Amino acid sequence: MNPIAIDVKNLVKVYHKRGQPPVRALDGISFAVPRGQIFGLLGPNGAGKTTTLKILTTLLPATSGSAHILGFDVERQPFEVRKNICVVLQENAADLYLSLRDNLRTYGRFHGLDARETETRANHVTELFDLGEYRNQRLIDLSGGLKRRLQVAKVFMVDKQVVFLDEATTGMDAINKRTTIQAIKQEARKGRTIVLTTHILAEAEELCDSLVIVDRGRIAASGSVEDVKLIGFKFVHVTMMFRRLNPRTIAALRQFTPVSMETRNTSIEMTLKKESDVLKVLRAAKRDKNFVNFEVGGATLEDVFVELVRMPREESR
Amino acid sequence: MKAILAVMYREYKIRISSLTWLFYDLLMPFAYLLIFGIGFDRAFSTGIMLSGEFVTYNDFFLAGVLSMACFGIAINTSYGFFVDRDNGIFYEFLTYPMTRGQFLLGKITFNCATSLVQTLIAVLLGAWVLEIGIRWELLLFVLAAVVLGTSGWFFFLTIFALRIRRNDMFNTFINVAYFVLLFVSSLFYPIEPLPGWMQTVAYANPLTWHTDALRYFTIGLGDLSTIALELVGFVLFLLASFWLAVRSIQRLI
Numbered sequence: 053m054n055p056i057a058i059d060v061k062n063l064v065k066v067y068h069k070r071g072q073p074p075v076r077a078l079d080g081i082s083f084a085v086p087r088g089q090i091f092g093l094l095g096p097n098g099a100g101k102t103t104t105l106k107i108l109t110t111l112l113p114a115t116s117g118s119a120h121i122l123g124f125d126v127e128r129q130p131f132e133v134r135k136n137i138c139v140v141l142q143e144n145a146a147d148l149y150l151s152l153r154d155n156l157r158t159y160g161r162f163h164g165l166d167a168r169e170t171e172t173r174a175n176h177v178t179e180l181f182d183l184g185e186y187r188n189q190r191l192i193d194l195s196g197g198l199k200r201r202l203q204v205a206k207v208f209m210v211d212k213q214v215v216f217l218d219e220a221t222t223g224m225d226a227i228n229k230r231t232t233i234q235a236i237k238q239e240a241r242k243g244r245t246i247v248l249t250t251h252i253l254a255e256a257e258e259l260c261d262s263l264v265i266v267d268r269g270r271i272a273a274s275g276s277v278e279d280v281k282l283i284g285f286k287f288v289h290v291t292m293m294f295r296r297l298n299p300r301t302i303a304a305l306r307q308f309t310p311v312s313m314e315t316r317n318t319s320i321e322m323t324l325k326k327e328s329d330v331l332k333v334l335r336a337a338k339r340d341k342n343f344v345n346f347e348v349g350g351a352t353l354e355d356v357f358v359e360l361v362r363m364p365r366e367e368s369r
Numbered sequence: 370m371k372a373i374l375a376v377m378y379r380e381y382k383i384r385i386s387s388l389t390w391l392f393y394d395l396l397m398p399f400a401y402l403l404i405f406g407i408g409f410d411r412a413f414s415t416g417i418m419l420s421g422e423f424v425t426y427n428d429f430f431l432a433g434v435l436s437m438a439c440f441g442i443a444i445n446t447s448y449g450f451f452v453d454r455d456n457g458i459f460y461e462f463l464t465y466p467m468t469r470g471q472f473l474l475g476k477i478t479f480n481c482a483t484s485l486v487q488t489l490i491a492v493l494l495g496a497w498v499l500e501i502g503i504r505w506e507l508l509l510f511v512l513a514a515v516v517l518g519t520s521g522w523f524f525f526l527t528i529f530a531l532r533i534r535r536n537d538m539f540n541t542f543i544n545v546a547y548f549v550l551l552f553v554s555s556l557f558y559p560i561e562p563l564p565g566w567m568q569t570v571a572y573a574n575p576l577t578w579h580t581d582a583l584r585y586f587t588i589g590l591g592d593l594s595t596i597a598l599e600l601v602g603f604v605l606f607l608l609a610s611f612w613l614a615v616r617s618i619q620r621l622i
């Protein structure tokens with residue numbers, strides 16, 4: 053068995069719209085995802101994440117390059133690919149005039165389950181995602197978050213080898229986000245390969261075995277979460293506590309052009325690009341008579357992300 | 370096969386979600402025949418001359434009504450694409466384990482079943498209430514022609530429903546298509562008395578081919594060799610439309 057579930061080589065996608073300049077949404081993207089992994093596609097708005105997923109799920113032809121799912125070519129063997137995947141699209145997708153239960157039923161049938169199996173699994177995900185009380189309501193009458201919950205619940209009804217999730221948890225409340233994350237983890241443990249995109253970096257950090265950061269159609273960084281964080285190894289994260297925050301201290305600290313800076317009630321968190329700045333920052337902080345203490349640590353995924361996608365193109369390559 | 374059944378199951382669920390719609394769908398052709406047909410039947414009380422024979426307008430118009438009903442079901446089904454696209458579910462369908470062709474075939478199989486039921490209602494009530502002289506031995510051919518017609522028009526309209534992305538533009542397109550195809554055809558009146566240019570257009574119109582075949586199969590009027598040619602033409606039209614419709618799905622996103 054091929055240990056690689058998804059193999060993407062040099063994928064390019066140029067959108068042509070009449071009367072508008074062409075948009076190069078993907079500019080030569082390559083990555084490989086081993087079976088059973090949770091793989092994250094991260095990147096700012098318009099980076100090309102959804103375009104990548106659309107090509108991998110046979111919705112969109114690539115301009116050039118190749119992509120294989122479980123060894124099947126997405127362009128030449130789309131039917132084989134579709135037999136092995138299930139997808140949560142970024143846009144909402146539901147039969148608004150059917151009841152929640154009927155939406156689950158049709159989904160089961162489409163994925164080859166028989167009537168009895170469909171009922172069993174529909175009941176299971178209805179319970180898992182706490183949708184029982186809406187069972188007989190038409191989707192058009194449900195809130196946005198509930199529609200999203202149903203859309204995500206559907207993919208957990210079927211056992212497909214590869215699962216694609218495009219910002220699956222968007223619009224969900226905290227409890228259902230948790231449920232979704234737990235369900236994703238559980239599915240991966242069963243040996244499925246999961247590809248997800250997200251803007252919530254903590255989510256990516258918690259879930260992903262490996263990830264790529266895409267920016268303007270190119271890969272800006274890739275590897276395991278730890279690898280990617282290492283790109284920011286020279287970044288230093290400093291947390292300083294004060295009895296009370298003084299605007300003048302904040303202004304003074306800004307002078308060090310941190311990657312990120314956040315002020316809370318009585319603390320300031322900063323990510324610095326140069327280790328040598330740490331002492332200078334602490335000196336500036338100590339000048340404030342309300343200074344209490346400080347902590348120094350490594351960079352978070354978010355720091356790396358912010359820094360990478362902020363770089364001008366030449367540097368990020 | 371499983372995929373086609375799944376599409377049919379979903380069409381069925383959608384259809385029974387509105388009983389008014391179902392009722393309208395099934396009775397529309399007969400209602401048309403009853404109101405429009407009776408009006409014209411009285412207005413042209415001498416009947417209509419066709420292939421050298423006089424028939425009542427009701428006899429003549431039954432094939433027109435059935436042909437129009439196939440066209441109507443095809444329009445409704447192709448409008449469904451706009452609803453599905455707005456709901457986003459259309460794109461999700463395209464990631465399901467089925468081919469584009471199976472998706473279209475599943476949709477049309479269910480809707481052909483609806484066409485068949487409404488045809489039977491119109492034919493039976495037409496014979497009973499309006500005393501139309503049905504050639505019962507040809508009934509199976511009527512049903513086959515209804516399946517061909519509904520599918521042909523559905524595939525044809527699908528090409529436009531998928532390429533014209535705007536609902537309002539598609540509306541305009543349907544209005545124009547309806548106007549040209551229906552009125553320059555053998556649907557409401559025989560073609561022979563029409564001026565030359567109109568005859569030419571009418572004979573190039575697949576709706577004429579389909580209506581002529583239905584007319585032959587319902588009341589036995591028409592020239593068999595012409596009808597055979599028209600049927601072959603319609604099947605080619607259907608196949609070409611199917612091929613283009615499948616291709617249109619690929620260009621969609």
Ligand SMILES: Nc1ncnc2c1ncn2[C@@H]1O[C@H](COP(=O)(O)OP(=O)(O)OP(=O)(O)O)[C@@H](O)[C@H]1O
Binds near residue numbers: 095
């Ligand atoms: N159908 C389309 N036609 C033209 N351009 C498009 C089309 N779809 C996407 N684009 C462009 O391609 C680029 C990548 O878009 P894409 O949707 O893949 O981004 P994304 O990473 O998913 O962003 P987001 O985080 O906002 O979902 C953007 O510049 C977008 O404007």
Ligand SMILES: [Mg+2]
Binds near residue numbers: 102218
């Ligand atoms: Mg996106």
